Amino acid sequence: MIRLSAFYNSIFRGTLAALLSGVFAFNAIAQSIKNRPKSAPDQDFMYQYSIIDALMAGVFDGDLTIGQLKKKGDFGVGTFNRVDGELLIDKGHVYKISYDGSVKEVPDSDSTSAAFVKFFKADTIIRLNGPGLTYEKVQEQIRHMLNPNGIYALRISATFPTMTTRAEKPASKPYTSLPEHLKHNQVVFELKNTTGICSGFLLPPYLARTNVPGFHLHYLADDHKSGGHIFNFTTDALTIEVDMARGFTIENNTNAEFGKVNLQPDRGAELKKIE
């Protein structure tokens, strides 16, 4: 893995610099994981089916089965055909968090219209402690420790006094845009004292249009009784497993609708509103 060393070293320096500069109001510990084999090169790329802008534009059906998706990664986020709920993959299990709040493991025969996955193997573990950590503060601290140009899968474990998530009702044809659909079909969950994992990614600005720049995490409670797309949380302590990817593979949605929607406009501002 000689080719990766320069970039990885610069990240590690960034982490140390951040720790030494005292930018953290909270206690933060970052450990590089050693003596653990790196992922095979072809497993160290993020993979995504379809692009966020196609989902935004209303391409709500896809042809990739969950069985096929599992061959591309054992960890990640996404949605299902008809945007029927929030998708979360952890340790190779694919879960659907539905608008009624229920969580189900999904059969391989289901399909997705958009999903972002990776074979997860942590490079670094970050531990944050301190009273009143919010999602926003956690984002700020993670950004100080990681390189802004890197592609990172993040797996966060914690107990959350509060956790605000959403899931959406499935759409019926003719489909509208995703923001329009969410306006009428989004259900927000205010979870209390829940323990679980956040699965997702921190992505650089150059992946705008294809994916969600910044943080994009879904939640799954350990008891598999709640979850959803994360809007906010509070916590006093988290463990953040970080897996930096070497790159990114985009497979275009093969549904005919993908060829018909207008992907010219920059939907970044619209996307921010619904994230």
Added chain:
Amino acid sequence: MIRLSAFYNSIFRGTLAALLSGVFAFNAIAQSIKNRPKSAPDQDFMYQYSIIDALMAGVFDGDLTIGQLKKKGDFGVGTFNRVDGELLIDKGHVYKISYDGSVKEVPDSDSTSAAFVKFFKADTIIRLNGPGLTYEKVQEQIRHMLNPNGIYALRISATFPTMTTRAEKPASKPYTSLPEHLKHNQVVFELKNTTGICSGFLLPPYLARTNVPGFHLHYLADDHKSGGHIFNFTTDALTIEVDMARGFTIENNTNAEFGKVNLQPDRGAELKKIE
């Protein structure tokens, strides 16, 4: 290849619709290539090392050797370390077009800071005939025939009464941005009555920041005595081989500079000026 059929069909319909609607001032023929095996699925993705915005920002060195690049594709465009000339790959041979106008085949030990390649296998052949075709008119007609959301490798063969290209002198450290470097180090070639191939891509708007949206072609004369990054040409007849990709793999530049440059700003307007 069942999963590809819907999107491919929609493209073929688009082509027929364009032909029937009489949008062409010139004679245009598009043929789907049948009885020819499609590329293996994993060879039907475009691959790129680094991203255009990193090159724009001055990340002029990379760690990918030409030997490694050849394993990712047998066709495409790019540049070399220190932006020392224009890179063109055709049929597995990698050529450097230098600022002095010379063309050399490149040893596997050379390295690239940015390259965009694919294993080329044409799906469709388009023939355009008519006096006074310009690069601009050819772009317009190809756009009518292909899907605006598709990822296409294009290989164009023709005799060109005029062909305007550029190549750049290599940079010295400390590097500036690419636009700044080109301002002082770009050499423009006005070629006459030259026969050769244009190698490159037509990419959708959602690949802005990572690559060049729209057309990006390099030229190589059949006698290997001239070439470069194409600005303009005129011709009376072209054969355009089209290879639609299923997707796109981005491998981040592993040079430490990649982690240091600012990839936040949208460099699209700057990029248009130098293309």
